[in-house]
Amino acid sequence: MTSAIPVGDAHPYLRAANAGVRHHTRALTTRAQTTPTPADRVHLDVLHAHLTALHQLLDHLATTTRPPHPAAGRHLATAHTRLWQSAAAVHDAFHLLPAVHETTTDTECHPERLPEGPPVLTICQRHLAAGHIVRRKTTPSDLNTPLHGHTTICSQ
Known part of the structure; x- marks a missing residue:
């Protein structure tokens, strides 16, 4: 994709x-062939982290854009909601996949050794924070409403 905004x-x-x-995406597409x-x-998990980071960015942009430009702020708020729906779907898919069992010499699991907690819970903690x-x-009702009725008129 190209943009009209100068790269600098x-x-x-x-x-x-x-x-x-x-x-x-290119690497996965090449490997998939x-x-x-x-x-x-x-x-x-990595995709969910990216989506939630974008979610926070859109939250900030929608909040700061809405006062001077209400229509643009509403569109950003809608994007914020749809991005949350995407993150929720990725979170649900994560829990439907089988857990990866790493082979280690230690037969006991010690999640307390990890500063962020057990790996399976980090996505849940991130999801709960974004859910807040x-x-x-x-x-x-906004979360359950499908995207429709939003049109953008591009002017050159």
Whole structure:
């Protein structure tokens, strides 16, 4: 995708994140042509982290854009809601995939050794934190409403 915004004016961290996602997508597409592999929990965990980071960014942008530009702020708020729905679907898919059992020499599991807790819970903690933002700013009916009626008129 190309943008009309000069590259020097774009946000460098977002450009880097987008480049990482594009690279990963190309790598998966190339690998899928030779040996297709289904998604695993690691991929979904990283994708969920990316979606929730974008969710926080959209939350901030919608909040700061709405006062001076109400229509644009409403569209960003709608994108914020739809991104939450995407993160929730990825979270649900994560729990439907089988757990990966790593082989170690230690036969006991010691999740207390990990500073962030057991690996399976980090996605849940991240999801609950993002859910707090959603519940604070979005009604349940908004979360269940499919996207329709939003049109954008592009002017050149």
